[in-house]
Amino acid sequence: MTSPYPFAAIFGVLIVALTIAAGLIWLERRLLALFQDRYGPNRAGPFGLLQVLADMIKIFLKEDWIPPFADRTVFVLAPAVIVVAVLLSFAVLPIAPGIIVSDLNIGLLWVLAMSSLGVYSIVLGGWASDNKYSLLGAMRASAQMLSYEVFMGLSLMGVVLLAGSFDLVHIVEAQRHLWFVIPQFLGFVLFLIAGLAETRRIPFDLPEAESELIAGFHSEYSGMKFGMFFVGEYLGVVLISSLITVLFFGGWLGPLLPPLLWFFIKMFAFICFFILVRASLPRPRFDQLMAWAWKIMLPLALANLMVTGAVVLAWGK
Amino acid sequence: MFSLLETIWRVFLHAFHKRVTIQYPDQKPYLAPRWRGRIILSRDPDGGERCVACYLCAIACPVDCIALQATEDDTGRRYPAFFRINFSRCIFCGYCEDACPTYAIQLTPDFEMGEYRRPNLVYEKEDLLINGPGKYPGYNFWRVAGVKIGGKDKGEAQNEGRPVDLHTLLP
Numbered sequence: 001m002t003s004p005y006p007f008a009a010i011f012g013v014l015i016v017a018l019t020i021a022a023g024l025i026w027l028e029r030r031l032l033a034l035f036q037d038r039y040g041p042n043r044a045g046p047f048g049l050l051q052v053l054a055d056m057i058k059i060f061l062k063e064d065w066i067p068p069f070a071d072r073t074v075f076v077l078a079p080a081v082i083v084v085a086v087l088l089s090f091a092v093l094p095i096a097p098g099i100i101v102s103d104l105n106i107g108l109l110w111v112l113a114m115s116s117l118g119v120y121s122i123v124l125g126g127w128a129s130d131n132k133y134s135l136l137g138a139m140r141a142s143a144q145m146l147s148y149e150v151f152m153g154l155s156l157m158g159v160v161l162l163a164g165s166f167d168l169v170h171i172v173e174a175q176r177h178l179w180f181v182i183p184q185f186l187g188f189v190l191f192l193i194a195g196l197a198e199t200r201r202i203p204f205d206l207p208e209a210e211s212e213l214i215a216g217f218h219s220e221y222s223g224m225k226f227g228m229f230f231v232g233e234y235l236g237v238v239l240i241s242s243l244i245t246v247l248f249f250g251g252w253l254g255p256l257l258p259p260l261l262w263f264f265i266k267m268f269a270f271i272c273f274f275i276l277v278r279a280s281l282p283r284p285r286f287d288q289l290m291a292w293a294w295k296i297m298l299p300l301a302l303a304n305l306m307v308t309g310a311v312v313l314a315w316g317k
Numbered sequence: 318m319f320s321l322l323e324t325i326w327r328v329f330l331h332a333f334h335k336r337v338t339i340q341y342p343d344q345k346p347y348l349a350p351r352w353r354g355r356i357i358l359s360r361d362p363d364g365g366e367r368c369v370a371c372y373l374c375a376i377a378c379p380v381d382c383i384a385l386q387a388t389e390d391d392t393g394r395r396y397p398a399f400f401r402i403n404f405s406r407c408i409f410c411g412y413c414e415d416a417c418p419t420y421a422i423q424l425t426p427d428f429e430m431g432e433y434r435r436p437n438l439v440y441e442k443e444d445l446l447i448n449g450p451g452k453y454p455g456y457n458f459w460r461v462a463g464v465k466i467g468g469k470d471k472g473e474a475q476n477e478g479r480p481v482d483l484h485t486l487l488p
Contacts, residue, residue: 034331035329036331037331037334037337038337038338039336039338276325280324280327280328281321281324
């Protein structure tokens with residue numbers, strides 16, 4: 001079921017994903033302002049939409065500086081890795097029937113593998129900066145993302161068991177009668193938390209905690225290299241929201257409206273939820289974060305997997 | 318755990334609250350009458366300058382942004398030959414207004430003084446003087462002060478008795 005026009009699909013997905021990621025600059029600021037009784041950027045263009053353009057021009061004109069003590073090659077490479085890794089995950093994302101770059105039969109595994117690769121960007125960036133705050137941020141990031149990836153994968157196995165496939169298109173098709181959020185509610189909650197941790201957004205932004213580590217792993221980055229980390233983070237938000245939509249909320253499936261519209265409605269609902277969570281929750285301590293992952297989330301994910309497996313075994317497909 | 322969900326819900330409800338932002342250039346904020354903004358020099362009700370060039374404001378100024386030079390007209394009335402405030406230094410603390418013995422220097426509720434060139438922020442006496450008494454409409458320093466100037470001799474000020482003739486106090 002790979003798209004009949006592969007190049008159109010590739011460029012379409014690239015352009016849409018990057019545009020949404022850029023638009024999130026505006027959306028996030030407007031929504032944060034909304035939750036904080038302010039207006040947010042509303043002066044540049046209609047509804048302040050040209051703020052995106054202004055921010056982009058600004059970040060392109062910033063001095064692109066590499067510290068003399070940094071490891072140049074790795075320092076330059078690191079920001080690219082995260083964007084590439086996240087964009088590669090979009091390749092297997094089914095947006096609507098026929099709109100998918102590559103219909104891999106191990107799609108879900110591919111996504112999990114790529115999100116693991118994303119950790120390298122942060123660890124290498126923090127290491128190459130040769131700065132204690134960057135290094136601390138990178139260490140936190142590697143520990144946090146490894147811990148949360150363990151039960152992120154496990155929380156999705158329930159969905160895989162129910163759908164009987166790693167193929168994301170099959171997973172969406174299997175939800176024609178019942179969205180997986182109902183039989184797999186625990187898996188959904190676990191994946192939501194793991195997804196928040198994977199994107200390193202505010203309740204889980206320990207790798208870049210401003211109040212403790214200046215800017216964590218990207219303290220030494222400026223200009224468009226910093227911009228790439230930023231784009232990578234927003235692309236991660238888009239990816240996790242799309243994954244939640246595809247895995248638990250029936251992807252493009254929905255009555256009346258066209259499939260493409262359903263997908264984007266669901267995806268933007270989760271993006272807005274991510275921003276709402278950012279507006280409301282404080283950052284936990286690092287030991288609390290690790291204790292949560294290993295003592296609560298991992299056993300819950302394992303229990304969820306075992307119960308789902310038993311139910312599937314007992315009742316059959 | 319549930320407190321987290323409650324937090325998220327309450328923050329969400331803030332989306333429907335009243336905005337606290339004042340959309341400044343379109344919508345002017347309320348400034349209290351005693352707001353400390355642009356500094357002016359006021360005049361007596363009869364139109365003369367109130368400033369007597371005593372330098373107290375220049376001494377009180379913590380950032381040394383006030384410069385003036387005292388002089389006297391032929392009636393013996395003191396006034397500043399020049400009076401200069403460098404608003405790029407001024408911190409609008411209002412100490413000059415507190416120090417002024419004649420209510421001449423006053424701060425007004427106006428802050429829209431943006432300039433593209435820094436020298437334009439240096440205000441001379443003609444920029445500072447206004448045609449009115451400012452916050453103290455009836456006050457006239459030279460009418461209440463016991464100082465002799467042209468047209469007003471000793472003892473002719475308001476509530477001032479005639480000077481005592483020292484020779485009548487002899488035993």
